[in-house]
Amino acid sequence: MEHHIVLRVVAKLLIPVILLFALYVQFHGDYGPGGGFQAGVIFGAGLILYALIFGLQTIKKVVTPSFVHYMSGVGLLLYAGVGVISLFKGGNYLDYSFLSADPVHGQHLGILLIELGVGITVAFVMVSLFYAFAGYRQADLKVPPDTGHEATEKARDAVLEREPQ
Amino acid sequence: MTTIGLFNYWIVFVLMMSGLYIVIVSTNLIKKIIGLNIFQTSVFILYISIGKVSGGTAPILVDGITLYSNPLPHVLILTAIVVGVATTALGLAIVVRIHSAFNSIDEEEIYTTSD
Amino acid sequence: MEAIVDFALLAGLAAWAVAIVRLRSLFGAAMLFGIYSLHCALIFVVLDAVDVAFTEAAVGAGISTVLILGTLAITGIKLEVRHTRALIPLLITGTIGAALIYASVDMPLVGDPNAPANLHIVPDYIEGSATEIGIPNVVTSVLASYRGYDTLGEVTVIFTAGVGVLCLLGRGKPKRSRKPRG
Structure with a gap:
């Protein structure tokens, strides 16, 4: 992808803003439009954009597949864990009023935590879906790595066009 | 503001039937999934239309405003969209596996191959 | 004014859907579906569902289009879609659609x-x-x-x-x- 200079430069400028915006949507969701689901998909889309422009191998160095798989479980556990804590504090499951001495403050805290859990799970499930689809071709068909050189492009095309069976 | 009437519902039904038509007519599995997605978005619009209140605003509490649109359909559809993309991905993954088993994603070709 | 914007956007959305139905190129259908989803997000804004619009814009135009294109990259991107004979499906969908519109007459008006x-x-x-x-x-x-x-x-x-x-x-x-x- 070395020849797509406009895409690379624009993506480099945009991706930090997209990720920052996702965090804003996540933590400002109580007061304006936003919340865990929206922030999760925006964060996931930012990471996927990076993978599309700079290649799957590049992003896998930073956001490793095993990290992605762990995190998609961690978000769900965080959500369920908040429910268990409110059980231990004497309330019903997922009753945030018992998380703090002041019920309204408890609700704030509970919503912040479970929205964080939702955001983490959604973001990393989206990334792991992308990894699964983008990695499948290379794993299955033994495609030469995408280097952007014309010769390897032709080799990739040859492999992809080749009829299995 | 003039009333929207039932126009939203009618368009929803047009979209719904376009999605159903794609699912019936197209033999290509990916096109079928696109059709299912169109059907799905039509249901989203149906719910959001039911929750609309004329003259209301988005359900974010602000001093001085008393009329808000119904937030409950928004909640249901918000989660449904994200669940929808996850299940679509599952469908596409099955299509990929079908392609690696039959070397085709066309229904009729798959039937003839599997005979 | 709000009603006119609503009418125009919904009519445009129906046009995209019909275009997707008629299109034979699978790649074209996938890209049109991305546009369709973004258009949906606009309608959600008009209908006061800002949170939903947010999600639909990021999911529909972003992630699900990328996933469909990723599948197309595996299965071959130059596929043309074949359609089976269309008369009976057209009758079925037409009948169901007419029945749904007949049923919608009893529904409360949008915005009530x-x-x-x-x-x-x-x-x-x-x-x-x-x-x-x-x-x-x-x-x-x-x-x-x-x-x-x-x-x-x-x-x-x-x-x-x-x-x-x-x-x-x-x-x-x-x-x-x-x-x-x-």
Whole structure:
């Protein structure tokens, strides 16, 4: 992808803003439009954009597949864990009023935590879906790595066009 | 503001039937999934239309405003969209596996191959 | 004014849907579906569902289009769609559509503040969001607090679907045992 200079430069400028915006949507969701689901998909889309422009191998160095798989479980556990804590504090499951001495403050805290859990799970499930689809071709068909050189492009095309069976 | 009437519902039904038509007519599995997605978005619009209140605003509490649109359909559809993309991905993954088993994603070709 | 914008956007959306139905190129259909989803997000803004519009714009135009294109990259991007004979499906969808429109005549008008959907429990949510929960965004407080179980279930579904895809497609690592067919 070395020849797509406009895409690379624009993506480099945009991706930090997209990720920052996702965090804003996540933590400002109580007061304006936003919340865990929206922030999760925006964060996931930012990471996927990076993978599309700079290649799957590049992003896998930073956001490793095993990290992605762990995190998609961690978000769900965080959500369920908040429910268990409110059980231990004497309330019903997922009753945030018992998380703090002041019920309204408890609700704030509970919503912040479970929205964080939702955001983490959604973001990393989206990334792991992308990894699964983008990695499948290379794993299955033994495609030469995408280097952007014309010769390897032709080799990739040859492999992809080749009829299995 | 003039009333929207039932126009939203009618368009929803047009979209719904376009999605159903794609699912019936197209033999290509990916096109079928696109059709299912169109059907799905039509249901989203149906719910959001039911929750609309004329003259209301988005359900974010602000001093001085008393009329808000119904937030409950928004909640249901918000989660449904994200669940929808996850299940679509599952469908596409099955299509990929079908392609690696039959070397085709066309229904009729798959039937003839599997005979 | 709001009604005119609503009419125009919905008519445009129906046009996109018909275009997707008629298009034979699979790549074209995938790209049109991205545009269709972004158009949907605009309609959600007009219908006051800002949170939903947010999600639809990021999911529909971004992630699901990327996933469909990713599948096309595996299965071959130059596919043309064949259609079977269209007369009977057209009759079926036409009949169902006519029946649905006939049924819709009894529904409350769009935007009716006294529709049953807008009277039951929702006023309690809007009031309680200010007093019990103390956050202005009612969608967040219903999603996270009043319907917390519901959302826990949805997040579990998303997680399970992700696990299902990983089971079907592997974890993206090449397997030694899987020979290239040939």
